[in-house]
Amino acid sequence: MxxxxxxxxxxxxxxxxxxxxxxxxxxxxxxxxxxxxxxxxxxxxxxxxxDPARLFVVPDHYLTRMLYSQGVTPGELGVASVRGEPSEIDGRTIWGRFAEHYRLFRGTPSKLWLDHTFAEVFGIYKELGPDTADEFYDHLSARLAEPAxxxxxxxxxxxxxxxxxxxxxxxxxxxxxxxxxxxxxxxxxxxxxxxxxxxxxxxxxxxxxxxxxxxxxxxxxxxxxxxxxxxxxxxxxxxxxxxxxxxxxxxxxxxxxxxxxxxxxxxxxxxxxxxxxxxxxxxxxxxxxxxxxxxxxxxxxxxxxxxxxxxxxxxxxxxxxxxxxxxxxxxxxxxxxxxxxxxxxxxxxxxxxxxxxxxxxxxxxxxxxxxxxxxxxxxxxxxxxxxxxxxxxxxxxxxxxxxxxxxxxxxxxxxxxxxxxxxxxxxxxxxxxxxxxxxxxxxxxxxxxxxxxxxxxxxxxxxxxxxxxxxxxxxxx
Structure with a gap:
């Protein structure tokens, strides 16, 4: 990418x-x-x-909205339920679901922003998808631990x-x-x-x-x-x-x-x-x-x-x-x-x-x-x-x-x-x-x-x- x-x-x-x-x-x-x-x-x-999921996915209604339109509930993306019902808490699992559906954002401003952020801020020049989800997650996690x-x-x-x-x-x-x-x-x-x-x-x-x-x-x-x-x-x-x-x-x-x-x-x-x-x-x-x-x-x-x-x-x-x-x-x-x-x-x-x-x-x-x-x-x-x-x-x-x-x-x-x-x-x-x-x-x-x-x-x-x-x-x- x-x-x-x-x-x-x-x-x-x-x-x-x-x-x-x-x-x-x-x-x-x-x-x-x-x-x-x-x-x-x-x-x-x-x-x-x-973690990357809670930085990029959980708080961003641009992203959760698109995935919900394709049947992925906010709870599956880590958004806390106001009724106290279970929501996904594992960051890697949330990230994997997001990566699996990243194709939904093709041509949208969300993908333009995210691709720019992945590349220019975090130095990842690859396309996010199911095959690269773990690589992205590990790379981002390592960067987020650095003082820079x-x-x-x-x-x-x-x-x-x-x-x-x-x-x-x-x-x-x-x-x-x-x-x-x-x-x-x-x-x-x-x-x-x-x-x-x-x-x-x-x-x-x-x-x-x-x-x-x-x-x-x-x-x-x-x-x-x-x-x-x-x-x-x-x-x-x-x-x-x-x-x-x-x-x-x-x-x-x-x-x-x-x-x-x-x-x-x-x-x-x-x-x-x-x-x-x-x-x-x-x-x-x-x-x-x-x-x-x-x-x-x-x-x-x-x-x-x-x-x-x-x-x-x-x-x-x-x-x-x-x-x-x-x-x-x-x-x-x-x-x-x-x-x-x-x-x-x-x-x-x-x-x-x-x-x-x-x-x-x-x-x-x-x-x-x-x-x-x-x-x-x-x-x-x-x-x-x-x-x-x-x-x-x-x-x-x-x-x-x-x-x-x-x-x-x-x-x-x-x-x-x-x-x-x-x-x-x-x-x-x-x-x-x-x-x-x-x-x-x-x-x-x-x-x-x-x-x-x-x-x-x-x-x-x-x-x-x-x-x-x-x-x-x-x-x-």
Missing amino acids: TLHPDRLFPADERTRAIARELHRQTADLPLLSPHGHVDPRLIAENLPFP YRPRALFERFNIEVLATTESPVDSLEPHAALAAQTAADGRAWGGRGGKVVTTFRPDNLVEPGWPGWHDRVEALAELTGEDTATFDGFLTALRSRRRDFIAAGATCTDHGNLTAYTEDDPKAAAEIYARALAGEADEAEILRFPGLMLVEFARMSVEDGLVMQLHPGSNRNHNEWLHAGWGRDVGGDIPNATEYTRALKPLLDAFGNHPRFRIVLYTLDETVFSRELAPLAGGYASVFLGAPWWFLDSPEGMRRFREAVHETAGFYNTAGFVDDTRAFCSIPARHDLARRIDAAYLARLVAEHRMTDAEAADVAVDLAYNLPRKIYGLEK
Whole structure:
């Protein structure tokens, strides 16, 4: 197995040569990860990674989802049952099942990322399959035991400048405090290139009253902040307090994964629904309405404290009830919904869309809105930027379609650059390389068609890979 140096570049020889040169301009730039889900304890504790199965397979719903679609249950892949039922615990057995089905990923972004990781990070230039499963497992296990493959060593090797994790307001920020203490003790950032880990404020589990455990989390928020969350004003004050804590821990952004992009600017209605939810009296319509009311409240807070809002709606969570009941959230049972933005976001944009201190980055799982809604919104409000294709769309074709659909209306500079959106730490370089190659290929086509000069395309390539995410997500601070 080899990684072809021209992978993902155009088939036409002349255009491919242009893409190759554009990619060369970005290949060695530092990596910015302003939207991701790596556990901060991974870096703070710097412990060896677990066995290959628990590093690559068990936590990755991209992989477990595909195998489940072919009849392999999450339990057979080591995912713990929420009902206490037996799950496979032997790493080699889990890895063997994964290798047996690796052919299912042919042509998918998952295989592109994994092949890149196996080769470039771990030095395995072979094709994974049943015949090589044990060889892979032994090689990976040996590497993972080496100091050079501890999280911080890889962080430095990957040339990561900023890695943003994601925490809820009731999560502990202790791992970030530990990293800050280590930085202070060393007199510099612990990464050799000055890389840093920051947090991101994600309040979804406090604004969805229908989410199991909501009352307990509201009480936990009160205990953390010393505020009285029995009232809506106290709830908002507590959230503001936690935002200050997150900013002190390096946060530059918030992250909101609402079901829809619906917003409503009505603090009185929000207070009434909050009181009814606390009393256990809110109906289904009110429970669905409350997150949209809270998005405007969070926008109001962003104007106050400068945190950049990220909104990525459109996922129908836990659609497969059997999977959810057996193995819980985030095991691959989520399905994209059609999502409307223009009318849904108007109340929020009416209130803050033209405010100089407000910035919102919009993502979507519904690519039908790329050109119809998102690009015009980004072109119509100074506060609106378009996030990279994510999740079901973070694929070569999805990224190409995104550029083709939004560029002519929004330009390149109303897009926010790439984010890897991953829990899979070792795949971060592979994901960034894929995105940089796709952008190089798209820009090469514009050069070949004499729509841009070589110099312009080189500037844009660097901006998309580095300058835009650094600026738009507030990472220059």
